[in-house]
Amino acid sequence: MQDFWHYLNNTEYLLATLLFCAVFLKCTARAAAAEISLRTRILLEFGRVVPLGMIEPAVTKAGELYALGYHEDNAGPFLVTVQRDLTYDHSHKLKLDLYAPQFAPSPLPAVILIHGGGWKYFNKSATSGYARFLASHGFAAVSVDYRLQTEAKWPAQLDDLRTALLWITENNLKLNIDPHHIATLGDSAGGHLAAMLGLTCNDPQGPQIAAVIAYYGVYDMSALLSRDHLARENPINQLLGDASDIEQTARDASPITHVHPGAPPFFLVHGTADSVVPVEQTKALAAALKDAGVPAQTLYVKGADHLLLGLSGPIDPPLVVTDNQVLSFLRRYLWRTTVT
Secondary structure (H helix, E strand, O other): OHHHHHOOOHHHHHHHHHHHHHHHHHHHOOOOHHHHHHHHHHHHHHHHHOOHHHHHHHHHHOOOOOOOOOOHHHOOOOOEEEEEEEEEEOOOOEEEEEEEEOOOOOOEEEEEEEOOOOOOOOOHHHHHHHHHHHHHOOOEEEEEOOOOOOOOOOOHHHHHHHHHHHHHHHOHHHHOEEEEEEEEEEEOHHHHHHHHHHHHOOOOOOOOOOEEEEEOOOOOHHHHOOOOHHHHHOHHHHHHOOOOOHHHHHHHOOHHHHOOOOOOOEEEEEEOOOOOOOOHHHHHHHHHHHHOOOOEEEEEEEOOOHHHOOOOOOOEOOHHHHHHHHHHHHHHHHOOOOOO
């Protein structure tokens, strides 16, 4: 077996891994309910087998399958430039990448992209495909790193994203970004963080989030917290750490706790067959937002598992339709009236 892998270059190894996982997941999608936990575990722990330097190639190769991949058939008219590894927090050595459209009207409306990975895997490269996609449609797309739970427990991740938002607004002229038209977008753990950032930027003197887009995120941590021997393996418990009052910490870390009138508008996307994060998480947050008078648009993708993967057949609507709804939402809430 070692001789076999010896002859594979990094990309071939990655594709072989992706193929194995895709085939295995497709098989287990037809399995009995008792085996669903195995499929869930693979989706949760897939980041373990992807080296950091291979994340962007993985996103590129799987772009047509992954919710936040680059879907070339749906790309916009703008050429895209990339500034990589801009440091926004020197103390923690945290960086971001800026994807910008060439010759688009300025200053640019911006979207902060927050990667998933159970709060413990991946980095900003995981959103590189969607960042390029958004930039091709006239948005500045900012892919950010944050401290993973293996390095720091909650609320370090939210603190990092607030620092990134402040850095972007303070450097808006250099970045050619409109500081009053910034959205946040994330998937899975990143969806949770995108929602938290949007709902807790309440200081009228500080930077604000104008809109939130969250894919299949965790919005009520209390509902998914483990209170038995599974706690050690639950990413939520791992994120919260050894809090003295983990129940209160879970409530404080839940976006649904922070819903309030005047919060930014939300667009929530979730697969109806999600085996990692129950679709009820999105339904509950959408209901809470609407009860508070906050605009909340939802899209439930039929047949889609986590990451909007179609493991048992085509998903409905397809990813390009979801992309178009995301673009319409962003144009509604981010573009100034002078932009056409």
